[in-house]
Amino acid sequence: MLPARTFNNAESHAMSEKKRLHTRDHSRDSGGLRYVYPVVSRRAGGVSIGINLNPNDACNWRCVYCQVPELKRGSAPDIDRKVLEDELKCFLEDVLKSDFFERYGVDPEYRHLRDIAISGNGEPTSARGFAEIIDLIGSVMADYDLVPRLNLVLISNGSLIHQESVRQGLMRLARLGGEIWFKLDCVTDEGLTRINNAAISVARVRENLRISSVLCRTWVQTCVFGFKGEIMSAHERQAYLDFLRGAKQPDNLLKGVLLYTLARPSQQPESSQLTAADPEWMQEFSHEIEALGLEVKVSS
Ligand code: SF4
Numbered sequence: 001m002l003p004a005r006t007f008n009n010a011e012s013h014a015m016s017e018k019k020r021l022h023t024r025d026h027s028r029d030s031g032g033l034r035y036v037y038p039v040v041s042r043r044a045g046g047v048s049i050g051i052n053l054n055p056n057d058a059c060n061w062r063c064v065y066c067q068v069p070e071l072k073r074g075s076a077p078d079i080d081r082k083v084l085e086d087e088l089k090c091f092l093e094d095v096l097k098s099d100f101f102e103r104y105g106v107d108p109e110y111r112h113l114r115d116i117a118i119s120g121n122g123e124p125t126s127a128r129g130f131a132e133i134i135d136l137i138g139s140v141m142a143d144y145d146l147v148p149r150l151n152l153v154l155i156s157n158g159s160l161i162h163q164e165s166v167r168q169g170l171m172r173l174a175r176l177g178g179e180i181w182f183k184l185d186c187v188t189d190e191g192l193t194r195i196n197n198a199a200i201s202v203a204r205v206r207e208n209l210r211i212s213s214v215l216c217r218t219w220v221q222t223c224v225f226g227f228k229g230e231i232m233s234a235h236e237r238q239a240y241l242d243f244l245r246g247a248k249q250p251d252n253l254l255k256g257v258l259l260y261t262l263a264r265p266s267q268q269p270e271s272s273q274l275t276a277a278d279p280e281w282m283q284e285f286s287h288e289i290e291a292l293g294l295e296v297k298v299s300s
Contacts, residue, residue: 035079036087038095039117040106042263042299044153046114047106049091051137053079054122061123061157062197063185064270065223065262068121076120076127081136088116088140096144116141119155126160131168138176148177155221157183159200161208170215179217181258182209185224187243191236195227206243213252220244221258224282226275237285245292256295259286276300 034055041048058074059066094100101111116137118124127133141147154173158180160166170180185195187205192198212218222240224231232240248254261277279300286296 033087033091035084036091038091038104040110041114041117042260044114044117046110046112047095047101047104048115048117048153049088049095049113050120051084051088051116051118051124052120053118053124053127053133054120057121058126059122059157060126060159060198062268063223064195064197064227064268065225065266065274066268067264067266069267071121071267074122076122076124079127079129079133081129081133084133085136085140088137089143092140092144092146113150115151115153117153117155119153123157123159124154125156125163125166125169128165130165131172134169134172134176138172141176152176152178154178154180155183156180157196157198158205158208158212159198161211162204167211167215170212174216179219179255180212181219181221182212184209184220184222184240184243186236187239188236191239202243206247209247209254210252213247213249213254215253217253217255219255219258220247221260223260223262224277224285225262226277227270228273229275231277231281232285237288241288241292244289244294248292248294254294256297257286257289258297258299259289260299 035052037050037052039048039050040046053076056074056077057068057070058072058076059068060073060075062071062073095113118137124130137152138147141150141152152173161170173180184205186192187202189202192200192202192205209218209220244257259282261282262274263276265271266274277300282298282300286298289296
């Protein structure tokens, strides 16, 4: 673990030279820090600065496609905010230097800093003091004049949004010009159990998406894939479309759907039963969603 202090240039440089960054590599230790890591994101279309609030590999869900090795059930640990602040400052100083992308060997098409993404090896909103953590990140961004020039993204399964501290965090995220990517793979109780191993009802998911869309710019993120030979049952597919039709309201901030498939192997026992969805299937599905009046961004 790194001590809570500011890193000097040599340390920062050595950290960033550890390895070449590639879209296939989403390991959270790419920079050797506790909370902050760089990642080349296909979905973001460039380099993201990731903030992992779950270095203990703990999540309240267990999605069958989850790529976290040794994932366990649980919440984020207490976050050492001084360490997080130091790491983020250090990393921003490094990434804003003109030779950063070259040093990391980033492919030319991805040589843009796209966002800061709060996600990690578990559910980030389970961190105690989540709203204050958003404030801290916003304040560091402001120090580098990045609000609202750089997008701040919260990648979440949305299951804790009804909690007051998380709602407060979303309001503060919105004030920073940020957005949430709200996981929505299934909208039946059976599907939520089968795919996400989540102890949550469809009614709760619906209400949490409503709260999210009222408070903050919201994109639904949906992973489609074959499981035991079937991508999505006809019943599940229709339920998903009906659910989205009801979720989109003229006065809310639901922007659309990020549709993606498996790009890296699952680290869960079901891994061998999963297959990526083919591009034609995804395109056809995206057209059905677009017909509801929602924008769809497909990444395969
Ligand atoms: S919500 Fe994310 S971190 Fe949690 S199990 Fe699912 S994919 Fe893994």
